[in-house]
Amino acid sequence: MKLDVIPADLVDSVEISKTLSANQDGDAIGGSVNLVVKKPSDQPYFSILGTTGYTSIINGRTSHQVESTYGQRFGEQKRFGVLIGGSYDHNNRGINDVEPSPGINVLPNGITTVNSFSTEDIRDYRYDRSRYGIGGGIDYKVGEMSSVYLRGLFSHFRDFGQDWIYTPTVGNFLTPTTTDNTGNMSLSNVYRKPVQQIFSLQTGAHVARNTWLFNYELGLSQAHSTGGYSYAVFNGPGNITDASGNTLFPVAFGVDTTTLTVPRFPVLNGVNIYDPTHYLFNDISLQDDHTFERDVVGDVDVSKTYQAGTNRFGTLQTGFKVGDALKTQFYNYSDFGIANQTVLDPSLAAQSLPMSRVLGNFPDPNYYFGKFGGYGPTPDYNQILRFFNANPSLFSGGPVPGKMFPNDFNVSERVYAGYVMNTIGFGKFRLQTGVRVEGTQDQFVGTAYRSSNNSITPIPGSNDYTNVLPSVQLQYRLTDDTVVRLGFGLGIARPNFGDLPPYLSINDVGSRKSVNAGNPNLQPTTGKNYDLVIEHYLKPLGIIQIGGFYKDLTDPIYAQQTRLTTGSFAGFLQRQPVNGPSAHLGGIEMSWRQELRFLPGAMKAFGVSANYSWTTSRADLFTPPGALPRTDHPPLLRDAPNNWNFDVTYDKWGLSARMGLTHNDAYLWSYNYTNQGLPAAGQPDTNGPVNGPNGDVYLYPHTQVDAQVSYVIPKGRGLRAIASMLNLNNEVFGFYQGSEQYPIQREYYSPTYSFGLRWVSSPESK
Numbered sequence: 001m002k003l004d005v006i007p008a009d010l011v012d013s014v015e016i017s018k019t020l021s022a023n024q025d026g027d028a029i030g031g032s033v034n035l036v037v038k039k040p041s042d043q044p045y046f047s048i049l050g051t052t053g054y055t056s057i058i059n060g061r062t063s064h065q066v067e068s069t070y071g072q073r074f075g076e077q078k079r080f081g082v083l084i085g086g087s088y089d090h091n092n093r094g095i096n097d098v099e100p101s102p103g104i105n106v107l108p109n110g111i112t113t114v115n116s117f118s119t120e121d122i123r124d125y126r127y128d129r130s131r132y133g134i135g136g137g138i139d140y141k142v143g144e145m146s147s148v149y150l151r152g153l154f155s156h157f158r159d160f161g162q163d164w165i166y167t168p169t170v171g172n173f174l175t176p177t178t179t180d181n182t183g184n185m186s187l188s189n190v191y192r193k194p195v196q197q198i199f200s201l202q203t204g205a206h207v208a209r210n211t212w213l214f215n216y217e218l219g220l221s222q223a224h225s226t227g228g229y230s231y232a233v234f235n236g237p238g239n240i241t242d243a244s245g246n247t248l249f250p251v252a253f254g255v256d257t258t259t260l261t262v263p264r265f266p267v268l269n270g271v272n273i274y275d276p277t278h279y280l281f282n283d284i285s286l287q288d289d290h291t292f293e294r295d296v297v298g299d300v301d302v303s304k305t306y307q308a309g310t311n312r313f314g315t316l317q318t319g320f321k322v323g324d325a326l327k328t329q330f331y332n333y334s335d336f337g338i339a340n341q342t343v344l345d346p347s348l349a350a351q352s353l354p355m356s357r358v359l360g361n362f363p364d365p366n367y368y369f370g371k372f373g374g375y376g377p378t379p380d381y382n383q384i385l386r387f388f389n390a391n392p393s394l395f396s397g398g399p400v401p402g403k404m405f406p407n408d409f410n411v412s413e414r415v416y417a418g419y420v421m422n423t424i425g426f427g428k429f430r431l432q433t434g435v436r437v438e439g440t441q442d443q444f445v446g447t448a449y450r451s452s453n454n455s456i457t458p459i460p461g462s463n464d465y466t467n468v469l470p471s472v473q474l475q476y477r478l479t480d481d482t483v484v485r486l487g488f489g490l491g492i493a494r495p496n497f498g499d500l501p502p503y504l505s506i507n508d509v510g511s512r513k514s515v516n517a518g519n520p521n522l523q524p525t526t527g528k529n530y531d532l533v534i535e536h537y538l539k540p541l542g543i544i545q546i547g548g549f550y551k552d553l554t555d556p557i558y559a560q561q562t563r564l565t566t567g568s569f570a571g572f573l574q575r576q577p578v579n580g581p582s583a584h585l586g587g588i589e590m591s592w593r594q595e596l597r598f599l600p601g602a603m604k605a606f607g608v609s610a611n612y613s614w615t616t617s618r619a620d621l622f623t624p625p626g627a628l629p630r631t632d633h634p635p636l637l638r639d640a641p642n643n644w645n646f647d648v649t650y651d652k653w654g655l656s657a658r659m660g661l662t663h664n665d666a667y668l669w670s671y672n673y674t675n676q677g678l679p680a681a682g683q684p685d686t687n688g689p690v691n692g693p694n695g696d697v698y699l700y701p702h703t704q705v706d707a708q709v710s711y712v713i714p715k716g717r718g719l720r721a722i723a724s725m726l727n728l729n730n731e732v733f734g735f736y737q738g739s740e741q742y743p744i745q746r747e748y749y750s751p752t753y754s755f756g757l758r759w760v761s762s763p764e765s766k
Contacts, residue, residue: 012038018549019473019531020489022421022434023301023317026469029491029527029551037137037151040071040081044761051722051756057749058094058126058364065089065756077141084136093161095125096368097747100263102693102737104686105173113684114176115693115742116255117263119169123747124364124375127161127192145208153200163190164362164378168265168273170253178268183251184238185273186282187355191381194227194289215301215319222294228287228332232384234279234355235342237271243345249278260741262371274376281353282341283397284388288332297323314424317434323415327498331407336388336397351394358383368748401449405456409501409518411444413494421471430475439466440494446501446518459502461520467492481539485547487531495522495557499577515569517576525579528552542594550586555579558637561672561697562624575670578622583636587615605652612644627674632690638699640667654712663703669735670697688738695738700746705729710758718760726752 015034017024024032046069053063069085100120104113137151164187171182204217237249252269267273299321306314340348360380367375388395421434442463449456471489478484498518505516533547560578564570591611597604617636623629635641647660673695675687688694710722727749734746 012036019485019487020469020471020491020529021432021473022419022436022469022471023319024436025321026417026436026438026467026492027494029493029525029529029553038071038083039139040073040083042073042078045069045071045083047758047760049722049756049758051724051754053724053752053754055094055750055752057096058124058362059366061092061094061126063089063091063093063752063754065754071136079141081139081141082136083138084134086132086134088132089130091127091129091131093125093127093129093749095123095127095747095749096364097121097123097125097745098262098368098743099123099745100743102742102744104684104688104693106684106686107173107175111684113686114173115688116173116176116257117170117265119167120263120265122166122168122372122375124164124367124378125161126163126362127159129157129159129161131155131157142205143208145213146206148203148205150203151201153198155196155198157196157198159192159194159196161192162362162381163192164188164375165190166274166376168251168253170255170265171251177255179253179255181250181252181269182238183253183265185236185251185279186239187234187236187279187376187379188231189234189379189381189384190229190231191385192227192229194225194229196223196225198223211305213303216299218296218298220294220296222292224290224292226288226290228289230284230286230381232284232379232381233282234379235282236279237273237275240278240280240342240344243343243347248344257741259371261743261746262368263743264372276356276359276377276379277354278344279355280341280344281338281355281358281384281387283335283337284384284395286332286334286336290330290332291328293325293327295323295325297321308424312424312426314422317419317421317423319419321415321417323413323417325413325497326411328410329408329498329503331404332399333403333407334397334399336395338394339396353384353387355379358387401454401456402451405447405449406504408447409444409498409503411442411497411501413443413497414441415439428477432471432473434471436469436471437466438469438492440464440524442497442500444497444501444520446503446520448502459520461500461502463495463500463520463522465524467524467526481537483535485531485533485535487529487533489529491527491529493525493527493557495519495524495577513569513571514573514575515564517574519577521579522557522577523555523579525556526554538594540595540597543591545591546588547590548586548588551584553583553585553636555581556583556619556636558619558621559670560622560624561670562627562674573672580622581620583617583619585615585617585636585639587613589613602652605650607649607651609647609649610645612642614642615639616641621671624674630673630675634671634690634696635668637668637670640665654714655709656711657707657709659705659707661703661705664701666698666701666740668696669699672697672737691738693737693742695742697744698736700732700734700736700740702731702733703729704731716759720758720760722756722758724752724754726754 013036015036018031020028049067051065055061067087071083073081098120100117102117105116105118106113133155135153137149139147139149141147167186169184170179172180174180200221202217202219207214238247238251240248242248249271251267251271251273253265254268256264256266299319301319303315303317308314340352358379360378362378364375415438417436417438419434419436423432444461446459447456448459469490473487476484500520500522501518502520503518530550533545536544557577557579559575561573561575564572564574593609595607617639618633619636621630642665645660645662647658650657673690705728707725710720713719713721728751730748730750732746732748734743736743
């Protein structure tokens with residue numbers, strides 16, 4: 001779930017647990033995050049926030065947000081409490097994105113190879129996103145330490161927009177930087193209209209009786225998504241012919257890698273590749289997805305405090321939890337082609353659609369910092385759709401079973417869990433021990449489609465397992481201000497249950513065609529977790545922490561990416577989750593937070609916060625069929641070696657300012673490299689090294705600067721002016737294969753500036 005669906009003013013705190021305890025869900029090898037919701041106070045609380053924002057990308061985009069929260073306790077002894085909040089935001093976004101396709105290309109002699117690029121997507125995105133939501137709860141105090149409650153959340157999100165994708169494809173390589181005139185152009189106009197809804201409801205009670213505490217909770221959550229991504233494709237220069245079948249406007253491209261991260265294909269033979277009269281409508285694909293997910297969770301926890309001798313106090317806890325989840329997906333996909341879509345002939349003018357007849361009003365002269373000389377003409381999808389609806393006789397096609405049915409699945413998961421945990425303190429020590437047992441039952445049905453006889457066959461399956469998860473934590477207080485913590489816990493990471501059915505999800509838009517596949521044989525990852533942390537509390541207010549961790553993983557789940565060479569999807573990249581044999585992960589973490597009140601004068605209002613982590617990992621991988629085993633033992637996916645944050649704060653005279661610098665190293669996103677064996681005699685070697693253009697997929701390093709300022713307006717009775725500045729350095733987001741000189745995606749968003757007012761009426765604001 002996206003955290004921005006929750007009105008921020010409803011969140012009281014965020015609890016992060018990096019070590020495992022028996023009273024926590026076992027599916028938490030990497031830790032857990034708990035959002036603690038505010039409780040109504042005795043005095044009325046009311047807040048309202050309004051902001052407006054701007055980003056300069058694609059000629060300027062705006063955003064607007066309104067948020068409000070109200071809470072109060074009522075009645076005799078203030079037993080009844082209400083807290084409710086709502087928010088609405090409309091976010092117009094834009095993205096400039098280039099997605100090259102690196103590879104190993106063969107020169108005319110049939111033996112010499114060159115690492116280069118043969119095609120790329122030049123993408124421009126315009127999004128119009130809106131979201132509204134409401135959340136809150138009511139509670140009733142039965143006694144001093146006992147209460148019952150009801151909480152709920154609803155969110156509706158519309159992710160609308162259009163994407164334009166120009167795709168130049170070079171011809172045969174003549175030299176490392178030139179190709180012949182068999183190159184071509186195409187354009188895809190993607191129309192996106194997904195709608196997502198989330199609903200959640202929890203009810204429960206806290207009951208205290210002397211040394212006993214009982215907690216009960218029952219929760220229901222539902223989410224569904226409809227809509228999808230439809231698109232129209234135009235054939236351009238080099239992809240169309242005259243009435244005699246002769247190729248029109250053949251393109252000879254060069255390959256310019258002067259800027260390694262932004263390869264370009266300059267035209268060498270003078271063809272205008274952005275002339276809209278030289279693009280003909282080829283086909284339109286209509287997609288409508290329906291995904292539904294429902295989760296029901298109920299749990300009971302009982303704890304009792306006790307005394308075991310002098311200065312020995314403990315708590316014994318036990319609990320039981322049941323979770324039942326269901327996810328279904330239903331996929332509609334139709335494709336319609338137009339006759340004569342590749343023939344530019346005046347006599348066929350009434351039966352064809354050049355792009356010049358459906359142009360929209362979206363220009364982007366500053367696309368990608370001017371590196372491509374602006375962006376080409378852009379069609380309007382709604383005009384294309386009107387032409388399609390008005391001329392049904394020109395089109396042939398319909399539903400595509402081979403894309404529809406393999407995407408349909410139904411999966412359910414039920415988890416039974418129980419635990420016992422004891423915590424006891426004696427002297428400077430505090431010891432927590434416990435064991436948790438979780439049983440998982442997965443049932444799923446995928447769909448197989450056979451094109452030879454147009455048949456549909458359900459593929460049922462199941463995946464049941466039980467895990468016993470012990471944990472122990474020891475705390476020792478060296479001094480009043482220094483604490484040492486040791487921990488061990490056994491945890492698991494279940495497969496995403498949407499990955500279990502044997503489905504295929506196909507993307508054939510643009511140059512990077514891919515297939516995502518499910519894997520009914522996935523097993524949960526098991527992890528032995530060891531942690532050591534030392535904390536020292538600073539005066540007057542601050543903390544220094546340093547720790548180390550090690551995780552020993554069995555059956556790690558990762559995405560295996562391979563290039564398909566046979567079948568209906570030959571040439572596509574297939575991405576499928578698989579289990580590896582084993583993996584290891586270790587590292588250190590350090591953090592420092594302090595308010596500098598010991599400085600003189602106005603300087604004492606400064607504060608600093610910094611953290612750093614270093615990790616190292618090693619994975620043994622599954623070997624795809626036909627490939628040689630990898631011997632390089634790459635790191636785990638999404639394991640960045642170095643990550644750090646540094647923040648400076650200032651709070652004085654009603655001014656509150658924050659500036660933060662965040663950095664994440666590059667890390668592996670998916671394993672892509674497979675050594676298919678030595679080439680045949682006289683054939684070029686197109687495998688390449690691990691760090692070559694066919695290597696693993698990495699996420700680029702990311703360093704971002706953000707800032708936020710707020711100011712209490714004098715005599716404003718709780719009114720505060722706020723300003724937010726995100727991504728001030730316009731950092732890139734993207735991926736590369738093997739090494740950074742082989743990018744496959746690089747996109748920019750531009751800085752975003754927002755300004756607004758926040759008014760709070762509460763005892764704290766008076």
